[in-house]
Amino acid sequence: MTTEQTLPLPRRAPDRSDAAPPRPTPGRIGARLTTLTEQPVSLYAAAVLRIGYGLLYFVFLLREFPHRDEIWGPGSPWTPELARQLFAQTGWASVLTLSDSRPYFETCYALALVTSALFMLGWRTRAVSVLFAVVVASFHARAIFMTDGGDNLILLMSVYLVLTACGRHWSLDARRARLRGSTKNPEAPASDAFRHQLTVSRRTLTAVLHNCGMFLIAAQVCFLYGSAGLYKAQGASWGDGSALHYVLNLDLFRPWPGLSAMADGHDVLIALACYLTVLLQVAFPFVLFGPLKYPVLALLLGMHLGIAVLMGLPLFSAAMIVADAAFLPDRFYRSLGRLRLRTGG
Template sequence: METEQARAPHRIIAFLTVLTERPVSLYAAAVLRIGYGLLYLVFLLREFPYRDEIWGPDSPWTPELARQLFDQTGWASILTLSDSRAYFETCYGLALATSALFMLGWRTRVVSVLFAIVVASFHARAIFMTDGGDNLVLLMGMYLVFTACGRRWSLDARRARLGASAGSNTCPSALRAAAGLRESHRTLTSVLHNCGMFVIAAQVCFLYGSAGLYKVQGGTWGNGTALHYVLNLDLFRPWPELSLMVDGHDVMIGIACYLTVLLQVAFPFVLFGRLKYPVLMMLLGMHVGIAIVMGLPLFSGAMIIADAVFLPDRFYRSLGRGWRRLNRRPDVWSTAGDSPCGAPALVPSQLAPSRR
């Protein structure tokens, strides 16, 4: 008991050191940035022919109705600032550009804020036309604003690496004079990033845990027939023949029901062991099945990307090494912010404006 009490302060100090001095899961944050930027870009491109019916001035859910709802809910949307078609088309084009730039990691700190505004605005404008996927994209977009998601695999990281290489032989005295300010900046960035990543991981655990516990309370999930009823709903039958074929295997339907509940309830409890890897693989298969059979690609894509937060950086580094070996060229995309004095920088390079 005394030994454990003696170790407690050291553990607290180690935790605070990690929290304040070293951003964690930088590669996972980059994957979330790339994934959600690409997912929303594809979503907007997919809905481009129907943009006016969903979000435009001629939508059945008119801008005036949306503004009346905002008065009650407190939501807001840049799409309702004007009923002009030219304004709407401009907003849509800017939304496409913002999603692409967020995915590429260009000026990530500013673009991440713009991406969160875009997702919130489009979600609020057509709040009744959703499959649940855009809810998660909205939450993750807001959380990523506080993270250093542009530190790896981004245009910001590439620019910072090239800039550090060009100025590696100089160490201006002005930078040394501002060492205290840089240290405070580094600490604040590390704390915000680590807290943001923790909130993202906690959000995913809450989603899975609450969904599993909710299913346990239902009789259809308990007797293994819930998926049978889902497969016979016209709303979730994009390919009726495929749904009928899957529904014809009663044993598989029952196993899938029980396995879904088990995976969701157990997920928060397997994150600190190797069992999480097969669980993540099974969840990947489950979401792919949902996307194909039930026609919910946005929801499935958002969940698959969110699961990436639980993979360690060594996994992503191994992917990066494999990519570099495949292309046989040096890595200028992954590590950003090395100081010109040779010390490793912990603050994402996109936080400070570039100097030309």
């Protein structure tokens, strides 16, 4: 036998460098659920969406005011009777087809202008948002063969905004709430338990609906960009960088023929614009939670401004720019407000 003693070796601590990250504890999950059910997110972004789409539809109705009868009125080639026959097949509906009389149509048009203005200003936003969605859906359905992507997006956003608390900031409702809060009597007795519970339930329901509405808005924009980018990637003209060349030579999308011809003269820039458009649209849903979100949003802003000028699609471009504003955080809009106060605006 050897003189060495066989002693047990000390156990080595397990190497956890490659271990999976810790799973979220029930406490963290509960905190996140509490945030989603009690704290409305992106309230300033919702206010921007309300102002943007309310103003956009108000300007749209004013621009088409001289042509309102030919587009939506009793004098339209697409008569109310034809529209009702189509509604029976598609399930659409419109308040404009409830009567064929001209005074009724003129009254509806005036009320649509008033509703768009009140929605933009944020007066009784919860109720007016429903009326605004009815207005947009009614005008959209009445002349559905004259709509485009911008009209479709405004229709969807008007429905989603009904769920949101988009009147919390930059609205007449917010101003009235501030005045009411400043004049409230601090010596007033506390409400009873039932009223308190009712207030808590209402606040929770408002937060849940608002967060669901903002999620639907974000998902809709991501789906729009992603599907458009993937669809373009399948086309040969986008792959070889010549798609914009053909677009710039279509008479339907040439409001400024000289400007379109000048832009079409730069082959390399046209090809780069094609590739950048596809890249931005496909990558958009994947950069929302990182620092690349801001340069991507800036490039998309430039892209939509170019579409508005070169292709003569201001309604579509404005609708997309307003939708992109939903992805800017509230601290960005608060900083804009502080900057405006600092500059004396």
